[in-house]
Amino acid sequence: MNVREAGIDDLSRVAEIYVFNNRINYFPIFRDEMFSFGELQVVSVADRYFKRDEILKNIYVFDNGLIKGFIQMNETEICKLYVDTFFQGQGIGSELIDFGITEFHARSLWALEKNVRAISFYQRHGFYLTGEKKLEEGTTEYLVKLER
Numbered sequence: 001m002n003v004r005e006a007g008i009d010d011l012s013r014v015a016e017i018y019v020f021n022n023r024i025n026y027f028p029i030f031r032d033e034m035f036s037f038g039e040l041q042v043v044s045v046a047d048r049y050f051k052r053d054e055i056l057k058n059i060y061v062f063d064n065g066l067i068k069g070f071i072q073m074n075e076t077e078i079c080k081l082y083v084d085t086f087f088q089g090q091g092i093g094s095e096l097i098d099f100g101i102t103e104f105h106a107r108s109l110w111a112l113e114k115n116v117r118a119i120s121f122y123q124r125h126g127f128y129l130t131g132e133k134k135l136e137e138g139t140t141e142y143l144v145k146l147e148r
Helices: 008-030 033-039 042-050 092-104 116-124
Strands: 003-005 059-063 067-074 077-083 108-112 128-135 142-147
Touching (some): 003 092, 008 033, 008 042, 008 059, 008 067, 008 077, 008 108, 059 092, 077 092, 092 116, 116 128
Antiparallel strands (some): 003 059, 067 077
């Protein structure tokens, strides 16, 4: 397995993967230029979010010589799972989700309702829609809950 615990030196790469995935997947939905291309910057995301101890200790990276994706866990909940867009479709996301299931007994996650590609991916890995929804904070878009 190519998944290991993230360290402080990995955070710029983790933030880069996070920022670019957010721009590609969420900008078409939210259409918020000021957030996607202003507020959402690699350095500030790494410092403001990922560098916090309670976050960093729950991040695991796919690293086969290059960090290509990461998963963030909170007990049995998958908080984030992202694969660099250049390396998607190579089984990296599957290895990360399998790691979450095997090592942390991952049972639940929330996904943006309009992110049908992500929902389909999670369903292929044994997660199902529960019917539970909540508004994504500060938006009019819904998150849907998936469980296994």
